[in-house]
Amino acid sequence: MKKVQQLFQSEDGNTSQREVILNHIEKILTTMDELKDPNKTILGEKRSRSPLFYQELMEQHTVPEIGSSLDTVVEDLVELMEGHPYHTHNFVTNVLPMASVPGVLGSLTNSLLNGNNLWDVYGPAAAECEVKIISMMSKIVGYDFTKSFGYTTWGGQGAVFSGLRLAIAKQFPHAKEEGVPNNLYCFASENAHYSLLKSIEAVGIGSNHLIRVKAGKDHAMDMEDLQYRLEEVIAKGGIPVYIVATTGTTDSFGIDDMATIKYITMSIEQRYNLKPIHIHADSALGGFYAFFNDYDYASNPLQFEQDVLEGLQQITKRMKNLYLADSLCFDFQKLGQTPYLTSLFLVKDGSSLGLLDLDDFDTPYVGNRGYGTYHTGYTLECSRMGSSIAIFAALTAFGKTGYQTILANYVRVNLAFRKQLTQSNLSFQIVNPENIGPVTAFRFYPAGNAWNKEQNGVMTKAQITSINEMNEKLFEILGENRDQIFFGDTTRVCTVRASDTSELVPIAAAKLFAISPYTEVHHIPAIIESLKLSLSNLEGIHVEV
Numbered sequence: 185m186k187k188v189q190q191l192f193q194s195e196d197g198n199t200s201q202r203e204v205i206l207n208h209i210e211k212i213l214t215t216m217d218e219l220k221d222p223n224k225t226i227l228g229e230k231r232s233r234s235p236l237f238y239q240e241l242m243e244q245h246t247v248p249e250i251g252s253s254l255d256t257v258v259e260d261l262v263e264l265m266e267g268h269p270y271h272t273h274n275f276v277t278n279v280l281p282m283a284s285v286p287g288v289l290g291s292l293t294n295s296l297l298n299g300n301n302l303w304d305v306y307g308p309a310a311a312e313c314e315v316k317i318i319s320m321m322s323k324i325v326g327y328d329f330t331k332s333f334g335y336t337t338w339g340g341q342g343a344v345f346s347g348l349r350l351a352i353a354k355q356f357p358h359a360k361e362e363g364v365p366n367n368l369y370c371f372a373s374e375n376a377h378y379s380l381l382k383s384i385e386a387v388g389i390g391s392n393h394l395i396r397v398k399a400g401k402d403h404a405m406d407m408e409d410l411q412y413r414l415e416e417v418i419a420k421g422g423i424p425v426y427i428v429a430t431t432g433t434t435d436s437f438g439i440d441d442m443a444t445i446k447y448i449t450m451s452i453e454q455r456y457n458l459k460p461i462h463i464h465a466d467s468a469l470g471g472f473y474a475f476f477n478d479y480d481y482a483s484n485p486l487q488f489e490q491d492v493l494e495g496l497q498q499i500t501k502r503m504k505n506l507y508l509a510d511s512l513c514f515d516f517q518k519l520g521q522t523p524y525l526t527s528l529f530l531v532k533d534g535s536s537l538g539l540l541d542l543d544d545f546d547t548p549y550v551g552n553r554g555y556g557t558y559h560t561g562y563t564l565e566c567s568r569m570g571s572s573i574a575i576f577a578a579l580t581a582f583g584k585t586g587y588q589t590i591l592a593n594y595v596r597v598n599l600a601f602r603k604q605l606t607q608s609n610l611s612f613q614i615v616n617p618e619n620i621g622p623v624t625a626f627r628f629y630p631a632g633n634a635w636n637k638e639q640n641g642v643m644t645k646a647q648i649t650s651i652n653e654m655n656e657k658l659f660e661i662l663g664e665n666r667d668q669i670f671f672g673d674t675t676r677v678c679t680v681r682a683s684d685t686s687e688l689v690p691i692a693a694a695k696l697f698a699i700s701p702y703t704e705v706h707h708i709p710a711i712i713e714s715l716k717l718s719l720s721n722l723e724g725i726h727v728e729v
């Protein structure tokens with residue numbers, strides 16, 4: 185038993201057991217540091233994986249009869265670091281951030297306490313932090329913190345799902361017992377995250393009842409199409425229950441126009457005498473730019489350059505209206521600089537969570553007692569990790585200006601990249617020029633720029649597809665070189681109309697996503713140079729290097 189006890193932190197706080205833990209942590213940190221190279225995007229050396237890699241892992245691994253020493257375990261752990269992606273200044277792929285130190289410390293504290301965020305009797309630290317961060321972020325978006333509420337959940341996906349549960353419960357409070365009616369409809373931009381698709385499948389509405397609203401040239405939902413689609417559904421006897429406004433699309437940072445969506449929704453509710461349609465702002469990614477909502481653009485205290493300032497102001501114009509949404513989300517593991525999984529779901533009218541709550545009868549061993557009042561019976565999860573602790577630590581350490589500084593730098597880097605890419609005369613065209621933010625999507629044109637033509641619907645499907653294929657070849661080359669500079673890519677940054685079909689045709693594009701705290705403007709020339717080199721490796725393409 186003694187030997188097993190050695191696998192735990194001490195019972196009495198003795199120094200020798202503490203030192204054992206500290207030594208192991210020291211070893212992990214030291215090894216990781218030894219593997220770092222700021223000019224690469226991985227730790228140590230690239231590891232190739234044979235096609236049989238995972239099969240071999242299955243064949244080789246069985247639970248050991250006798251446990252290994254912690255030294256051996258730590259050896260195994262640090263070996264896992266070899267070849268792992270790492271967020272240096274060359275790490276410009278998707279929104280996969282480095283976890284900040286306060287975030288990691290918060291997570292560590294949470295792991296050490298190992299409270300269960302299900303109930304404040306079991307996880308008081310997490311419950312406290314949850315209430316604090318709900319209020320802190322409510323104030324950032326302009327919710328009334330005395331009315332709003334929320335909880336940490338399983339990703340931006342979990343927030344979209346929770347919003348849908350609320351949407352159904354608000355119109356059909358008995359759907360919990362009786363099931364979901366078969367004429368419910370949900371609406372989102374064609375550029376929305378696939379979270380909604382999965383949620384609609386999961387609640388049993390059926391994915392045929394997801395209405396994808398056309399997006400405009402700014403990659404945001406087209407407001408006329410939204411109105412048209414809502415009316416079309418109503419005319420056929422359908423009931424709109426849920427509209428997801430993506431405020432910061434994952435591939436292009438298109439920001440749906442919350443104010444107009446709210447206006448259209450309210451007028452339709454009135455005209456057709458409908459119950460309230462729940463609007464969820466999928467702000468998982470972009471919501472963090474609400475940190476600029478009260479930035480003093482006139483005096484510009486952080487002294488942002490003119491173009492950065494204008495870019496931020498353009499984002500703020502839309503983010504200011506986030507408070508109009510019935511619910512929203514902050515994926516702190518994205519632009520909030522905390523480790524996975526730290527997402528916050530916020531509801532404008534917190535009392536509506538009561539619609540999702542379980543009866544005391546159904547939760548016999550937790551719940552309302554004199555000694556515990558905070559029981560999260562309304563979440564889909566039962567046990568919950570205390571991710572609010574990491575979020576609280578990050579919010580405290582960064583403060584508003586810390587977040588403003590890093591978020592503005594993403595914009596600064598993207599503006600510089602766009603400018604230099606355009607000046608480079610490489611055959612790329614930026615396909616989200618109107619969307620200022622942390623990401624630039626750029627498309628390669630083998631035979632002269634055709635983005636305008638593609639957007640205006642004058643190209644054939646075959647022509648667009650052949651450009652897509654060329655871009656996908658480029659993705660392979662960029663992917664092959666990802667240990668040097670790690671670009672992102674997408675096979676559908678948006679869709680366009682073609683001249684010879686009524687189908688919408690997807691547009692493939694490479695992406696630069698500024699996400700590392702270490703990427704700065706002076707790194708851009710080398711990034712462009714590497715694009716040039718990759719292009720020169722594209723078969724059949726002649727590029728002067």
Ligand SMILES: *Cc1c(COP(=O)(O)O)cnc(C)c1O
Pocket residue numbers: 338339340341342377379430432433434466467468469515527
């Ligand atoms: C990332 C993202 C999601 C999904 O979030 P997870 O945390 O990965 O579940 C949903 N919506 C948007 C807009 C996103 O950017």
